[in-house]
Amino acid sequence: MPGSPDRDQVGRTAGEGAPRGPLAGLTVLDLSRVRSGPAATRLLADWGARVIRIEPPETASGGDGMMGREGSDFANLNRGKASMTLDLKAPEGLDLFRRLVARADVVIENFRPDVKQRLGIAWEDLKPINPALVMASISGFGQDGPYAGRPGFDQIAQGMGGLMSVTGLPGQGPVRAGIPVADLTAGMFCALGILAALLHARATGEGQWLHTSLLEAQVFMMDFQAARTLVEGEVPAQAGNNHPTSIPTGVFPTADRPINLAVAGEVIWQRFCKVAELEHLAADPDFADREARLVNRDRLNGLIAERLKARTADEWTRVFNAAGVPAGPINDMAQVFADDQVRHLRLATPVDLPGHAAGSTALLRLPVTLTTTPGGIAGPPPALGADTDRVLSDLGLAADAIDGLRDRGVI
Incomplete structure (x- = not known):
């Protein structure tokens, strides 16, 4: 079965003595939801960072957008992460978050730009707590400008960023790509920016705020098609399956x-x-x-x-x-997962997913191989709040204090 590859075809099961990743020792507080932010922190988690998803308690949350927590999409994006519940709208919750920030290396969020100001978790709020902190933000259209307040969605960015104008058969009309290109690439660029900012922070002790957006990522991904317009004044159109410059x-x-x-x-x-x-x-x-x-x-x-x-x-x-x-x-x-080269590359990694009908299945590993510190999928996605008590214990809270927070709906 493509979804249940043999172990000798794909390598060790996730979590079975996974090699130490290059980001081991890094702590990331992940406030992001749905896809772009989790795609960024997936990279960091697979390379060994401790990624803590900070999620609203069930009593204060509408969940994680369009994804069911038990589905393949959530598992694919959030494997190997920890989860704690915390109500940032409660004064006690905000205080606990700030205590976590003081110990963290990275905070990532993908709220609309105005939300973090309302919550009191914007860069200007967090920088005094931890001057070496790297804060990363992903939005739909940027942190300022005429569209800054608009909600972002991948297909909207595909259309506005030009991808739908060159995808499909000539004369067919706009066609979306079959994957969320803007979401995924915004996440990857965000992760790349985080790593660059961490290098600077390690060298100087100076943190910084970095931000990207679905629109910026999508326009950048137009690459040579964008260059044709900027440099040569050409406006590319749909070419179907024909390459625009390489013939046949x-x-x-x-x-x-x-x-x-x-x-x-x-x-x-x-x-x-x-x-x-x-x-x-x-x-x-x-x-x-x-x-x-x-x-x-x-x-x-x-x-x-x-x-x-x-x-x-x-x-x-x-x-x-x-x-x-x-x-x-x-x-x-x-057919992809049955392909000899795909199997040789061990792109599918067996993972035990609690609640999955088959008991165990597979998820995609990162498509980059580090020969000394490869990292790997640390385990399945977390249940909501599975790590709350442990994270708060690490902050020095006693068991009765944690129980009190839970009774008050803060966690």
Whole structure:
């Protein structure tokens, strides 16, 4: 089963003697919810940081947005983290949070910009408590400006940031990407900013506030498409499966299922023509160089499609790659996890998920391998408030004091 890989295919189960990560000893207070913030702290937790999700008590909380706590989405984003409940709107809760800040290295939040001011947890509130603190904020559109007060959502950022204008078939109209690109990349950029700020703090003792947004992340991810507009004045449009500059590159049918083919540059073009037994195309003036192939792309793609129907996807993939022509299958997610290279890379890590129907399943590891301090998934996601007592005990609170906080609804 794709969701239950064998241990010898994916490596040790999460939590089974997981190697020490490079961020061991780092304490992160995570106030974030839903996806962008948890995506950032997932990186930090997998690399060994102690990430404490600070969540409202059940009596004061609407939960974690659209995600069910028992579902795969929550488990994927929050594995290996601790959870404590704390009502920041209560004076006692805010005082306890500030005591935690004094001992922490990082605070991360993704409230709308005005919320942290109302709660008394903005940068200007926390900096005096811990001058070496790194505070990270993720918003929908930035901490100031005309859209700062708007609620953020991934698909809104995909549309405003240009992604939906270049995704899909020509003339199809706007199409969202199949994953939350803005959410996930905002989280990754936030984590990268945290690591950079921590380097500065360790060298100087000076903390700082860093912030990013879904809109900033999405616009940055437009990369060469954005550069075409900024540098060359071009406004890219939908190109479907065709690459806008590398020709022929795209999706082509075979005898059984489509494949991706990437013929970039003249050397690979010559190789492709030879392997596909289309040498006459290499000699055709209509396809003599990239500019000619661009003008005549539709006819060229039709000729290639007709030829590739002669063999199966596996056959073409094998012969093209053997000749140095990039080609690959188009997999659904079950086929992804059955792929030999994906299994070799051990991207799926077995994790015991309490309440999961199968008892154990797998989650994706980080796609970066550190050879000395690799880190890893420390364990399943936490139950709400599972670590509250331990965190407060570490602050020096006695058991009866903790019970009193619970009785008053502070935790």
